[in-house]
Amino acid sequence: MGYIQDTIFAPSTAIGGAIAVIRISGPKAGDAEMLLERSVTDKPGRLLFTRLKSGTEVIDDVMAVYFRGPHSYTGEDMMEINCHGGPQTVQRTLQLLSSCGFRPAEGGEFTRRAFLNGKMDLSQAEAVMDIITADAEKSRKIALEQLHGSVSRAVHSAEQVLLDALAAMDAAIDYPEEVEEDCMEELPHQIADAKRVLCDLIANGRAGRVLRDGARVVILGKPNVGKSSILNAFSGRDRAIVTAIAGTTRDVLDEKVVFDGVPIRLIDTAGIHGTDNEIEQIGIDRAMGEVERADVILAVHDCSQPLSEEDLELIETAKNSGREWILVGNKCDLPHVPDPGTLYVSAKTGEGLEQLKKEITERVIPGETEDLCITNERHLLALENALAAVNAAGEGTEIDCIATDIRTALHHLGSITGSDVDADVIDRIFEKFCVGK
Ligand SMILES: Nc1nc2c(ncn2[C@@H]2O[C@H](COP(=O)(O)OP(=O)(O)OP(=O)(O)O)[C@@H](O)[C@H]2O)c(=O)[nH]1
Numbered sequence: 284m285g286y287i288q289d290t291i292f293a294p295s296t297a298i299g300g301a302i303a304v305i306r307i308s309g310p311k312a313g314d315a316e317m318l319l320e321r322s323v324t325d326k327p328g329r330l331l332f333t334r335l336k337s338g339t340e341v342i343d344d345v346m347a348v349y350f351r352g353p354h355s356y357t358g359e360d361m362m363e364i365n366c367h368g369g370p371q372t373v374q375r376t377l378q379l380l381s382s383c384g385f386r387p388a389e390g391g392e393f394t395r396r397a398f399l400n401g402k403m404d405l406s407q408a409e410a411v412m413d414i415i416t417a418d419a420e421k422s423r424k425i426a427l428e429q430l431h432g433s434v435s436r437a438v439h440s441a442e443q444v445l446l447d448a449l450a451a452m453d454a455a456i457d458y459p460e461e462v463e464e465d466c467m468e469e470l471p472h473q474i475a476d477a478k479r480v481l482c483d484l485i486a487n488g489r490a491g492r493v494l495r496d497g498a499r500v501v502i503l504g505k506p507n508v509g510k511s512s513i514l515n516a517f518s519g520r521d522r523a524i525v526t527a528i529a530g531t532t533r534d535v536l537d538e539k540v541v542f543d544g545v546p547i548r549l550i551d552t553a554g555i556h557g558t559d560n561e562i563e564q565i566g567i568d569r570a571m572g573e574v575e576r577a578d579v580i581l582a583v584h585d586c587s588q589p590l591s592e593e594d595l596e597l598i599e600t601a602k603n604s605g606r607e608w609i610l611v612g613n614k615c616d617l618p619h620v621p622d623p624g625t626l627y628v629s630a631k632t633g634e635g636l637e638q639l640k641k642e643i644t645e646r647v648i649p650g651e652t653e654d655l656c657i658t659n660e661r662h663l664l665a666l667e668n669a670l671a672a673v674n675a676a677g678e679g680t681e682i683d684c685i686a687t688d689i690r691t692a693l694h695h696l697g698s699i700t701g702s703d704v705d706a707d708v709i710d711r712i713f714e715k716f717c718v719g720k
Pocket residue numbers: 504505506507508509510511512513524525526527528529530531532533552553554555613614615616617628629630631632
């Protein structure tokens with residue numbers, strides 16, 4: 284715990300803004316007021332105008348606020364200094380804080396302290412970073428709900444079902460003659476309840492995952508059908524090289540877009556066909572690799588041409604992939620014979636692209652986004668592990684083994700909120716955070 288006794292500091296704003304916010308947290312945070320012209324610790328929670336000084340030299344006119352723990356973000360004493368954002372000013376301020384004996388904070392250390400001090404659980408701490416990185420409206424909204432405890436509530440309700448089962452079993456283990464029969468009668472129902480709750484949450488997480496990480500929409504088709512043109516049309520810029528030469532795209536290209544508030548990662552791939560060219564073949568292998576990771580596949584063909592053997596093979600691939608897929612006929616500005624199962628677009632004129640956007644979003648998130656709360660892959664994995672343990676419990680016959688399986692399930696659920704989690708998991712979560720958060 285010696286580590287948390289340090290007082291840490293870091294700029295919380297990015298370089299180049301008009302104002303920089305510098306945060307200080309730890310038992311000695313209040314000592315930073317010796318750098319200020321007036322006291323701020325006697326008026327906690329109030330942002331006060333003052334001057335930052337190094338000896339007699341004025342470094343900057345600043346605003347400063349003091350929070351007395353536990354009434355702060357980290358739960359510790361904190362100070363925030365808002366100085367001007369120029370790199371020199373920020374640098375001098377940081378040097379002064381260093382000279383007070385404070386230590387520069389590591390990435391995510393403020394939020395890590397908030398977690399360790401019980402100000403938030405682990406799923407809420409993760410939501411903090413998701414809010415910062417959210418680039419789509421629905422991602423932002425759901426991350427904010429998670430910060431306000433939506434994941435924690437869902438996990439607690441699942442935990443409650445398991446804890447009830449465990450309590451009955453513990454009683455049966457302690458007083459075998461009296462309660463075992465009752466308990467064994469109830470148990471299958473409790474396990475079925477737990478399974479249902481977990482399955483619902485897993486389904487929720489599978490749908491919600493794309494709101495955090497973006498849905499992977501893979502554009503697949505033979506060379507020259509206009510895959511890169513579709514990517515460019517959706518992204519509104521010349522992201523991919525487009526030429527009339529077949530085999531233009533060699534590598535996998537990835538572009539982030541937002542459709543109706545949902546983050547999408549459009550993935551352009553090399554045209555698929557039989558080739559002797561080694562470079563092209565590597566690109567084709569990569570494209571096929573993307574199919575396996577896709578949330579939605581756009582199977583694109585050039586509708587001004589009759590469907591070739593290669594087109595038909597690709598449509599089969601999409602069909603058999605087990606993924607959502609859309610049959611797209613590009614170049615509909617050219618003469619073509621319409622087919623009812625095909626969505627016609629023109630990357631050139633923009634025709635049909637709005638409809639395609641809509642179809643993609645509907646396939647990415649089929650239901651209402653309001654009901655979603657799990658978005659984090661780590662949480663989803665923990666729920667799947669918990670379900671596996673509950674399934675094992677359902678197959679068990681010995682009450683001790685069943686209880687052990689239920690405890691395993693509870694352990695996995697606890698790893699989501701951090702009530703039962705290994706230190707290295709916590710390290711891995713916070714090392715992805717930015718400095719100052
Ligand atoms: N008329 C018409 N031409 C298009 C359309 N979309 C693309 N093209 C043309 O088709 C050719 C191929 O376009 P690309 O976007 O490079 O095709 P691609 O599928 O990415 O091709 P590869 O990267 O070689 O696999 C270019 O000459 C484009 O200008 C369209 O909607 N209508």
